[in-house]
Amino acid sequence: MSTSEHKAPPSPVEAIKSSSRLLRGTIAEGLRDGATGALADDDTHLLKFHGSYQQDDRDQREERRQAKLEPAYSFMIRTRLPGGVCTPRQWLALDDLATRYANGTLRITTRQAFQLHGVVKRDLKPTLAAMNAVLIDTIAACGDVNRNVLASANPDESALHAVAYQWARRISEQLLPKTRAYHEIWLDGEKHSGGEEAEPVYGPTYLPRKFKAAVVVPPHNDVDAVFAGISASSRSVRCGRVRLDGFNRDGRRWPRRHPW
């Protein structure tokens, strides 16, 4: 083994991840603590893997500090929605959650996901449960894992779109963390200690940073595969049959203008 492979000590966040019992930490206890609208500091790092960020309203910070109140904490929730495909029923459910628990907005992100803002801690669980009821989850929507997988957006542009979407789904499912933490914490799933589970793809510290994948159908690079960690492109129309015939492993080699 060469000295260059000598491992640096884990970063503070890696230490939190590896001691988190596969992303559990003390999130469940933190949700039960009615005295604060925040989670424990360590848990805020883990929460990202569950698709949520803890935030606070900067405009109120000073005022609330003087009032001896903690900052005005709330949470952003981001969906996992491979290829950005959402059914009418799911849309209606998200629309309802936006007004019931969030600040009335529903944002569409550049990664084909939806974001709710301004959800307070006690509403996190009901929100995620309501999403789950229409088969939407937020697993790995943020955090150091494979994020929402993109696919070309417009089915009318290409007959290959459906294939690209299927691949986006497959990639997304394949790279999901295997921990049951999400189901336990948010969906009252059966409790696991975390000991008998494993993360064969990621390992206990997951990735050092986020990872992005996209599937595009040339000639349109509408989801900007250039910026993905891995991208898949498809080409070839043969005898009226459309098939995907290749992957471009390194997005940076993708020319700015498609070569075909």
Added chain:
Amino acid sequence: MVAAAPHDNALPPADPAREGTLLALTTELTSGQIRYLAGFLAGIAAERDRIDSASARQSTPSSSPPPAAHGGAAARATVLFASQTGNGRRIAERLHRQLESQGLAARLVNVADYRPRELADERLLYLVASTHGDGDPPDDARGFIEHLTGRKAPALPRLAFSVLALGDSSYPKYCETGRLLDRRLAELGARRLAALSEADVDYRSVADAWADRAVADAREQMQAPHIAIISAPPPSQSATADRDTPVEVELLAATRITARQSERPVVHLELHAPAPQLAYEPGDAVGVWHRNPAFIVEQLAALVGTHPDTPVELDGATRTLGEWLGEHREITRLARPFVDAHAVRAANAELDRLRNAADGAGLRELLRDWQPLDLLQRFPADWSAAELLQALRPLTPRLYSIASSRAAVGDELHLTVAAVDYLHEGQRRVGAASHFLTQLAADPATRVRAYVEPNPRFRLPADAGRDIIMIGPGTGVAPFRGFLQQRIESGARGRNWLLFGGRHLHSDFLYQAEWLEARRKGALHRLDVAFSRDQQDKVYVQHRIREHGAELLRWLGDGAHVYVCGDAQRMAQDVHAALRDVLVTHGGRDADDAEAELAALAAERRYARDVY
């Protein structure tokens, strides 16, 4: 007698337990009272020497203290007080001093420390009993009243007594406790020396007359004085400020501590608190003399057709009407005598109907929700300025639980004030004192006339190793801020558990950042909260008490002290019921046993309430 000689010195140094007891007894006394006691004890010693030498001559053994009074004439008067805010205690102390100065043997006893079975041996009893809220007895008096009204109450044919009832005529059940005790003592065969005296919040003149009469009666009832004060103690020229001699202090800071989204403005105030004038212990209250809101004064003046600058002479004093109303009269609280006086002038059928409703609901609503101005506007009547001033009660100071510990804040005194500000039939109404205090920040030159009202019934455990459970929703949390500061500064080893309640976590969690910080540092061991409006079903502190009943019972089993502060009408009763339920559900007691156990805890001062 020779045998007494070893005891002639101070307490034997080898008996620290007894010395501790004595010290504990003195902690609640002012230095004036201690000096007074020194003289009093010297008097007892002299009296005992006299008896001892007499009995030595008769060769009768006399190793025990003088026996309790028996026989015809009263050997000693007992001045008993049942006090909630301290006014009753003060009056009783004064009467006791007067009796002593006349050479009349008397003892002063808090009804909480009084064994009801002693009653049968009493010959002369003076009782000062206050009523708080709507007809509630002071917490200390509950056991005494239960005994007196129960089937085991003794016949009292040899007792002579007189009762002074303190009350607040802004409640329908005025002076209820005093009335009840007066009636009951008579029923048990005791003889009234004087008809029941009833004193309103401006109790001074009634109390003085009652005490003068009491001293005169005592002189008749008692034989030669038994105990004289040996060396007259220095007059209680105490350096501390009190109700009648408040100290003017500066406001150091005022901050709103509910979020802007809250419907309930609560303000945290920091006053300069020079020692010794404003010396205090955590648990004490601060009395504040406020100035009434100018806009109410102006409206009242207009209603009697006069300008606030008009001078008015009353009881030999001449002040402008504005001064009278602003600083000398109660103009935001309605009292029954005023309602009655106004009803006579107004001769309004609707008002009479309200006032005389059979169940008292109309009157209760009037006294609770209306201010004098509301009454004057709704049911017009002719009042001259002088007549109105005559009919309104004198201004009384307001009491607030102190929210700090000197150990943490030095010469400061913090308080937590909820601003009362609402519309009554479209017109702005405010709570006079909270308005005064919360407006202070706007005018930094304003000074506050304040004094400390000791609350010896609401103290941290003397043993710092004891756990404490603090139940304080809303501004009831104020004294617990002082408690926790004190426990942290003194390095107390006992655990601290706070239960807080409010409407919304986001906006109404008073001192949230401080509690969280204390919890993070391990100084606050448990923090349970109930925010009533953050979910469909309303949740209050009593729900949390039941929820964590098993744990609470474990703390109690370990000797924890329980404190409750805040609203007396609903919260304190709901919390009491929840505590009883915990003893039943988790402790296997039946309801009566649970109630008796809470009463026993209260008697031990392990269950203390500061409710209003």
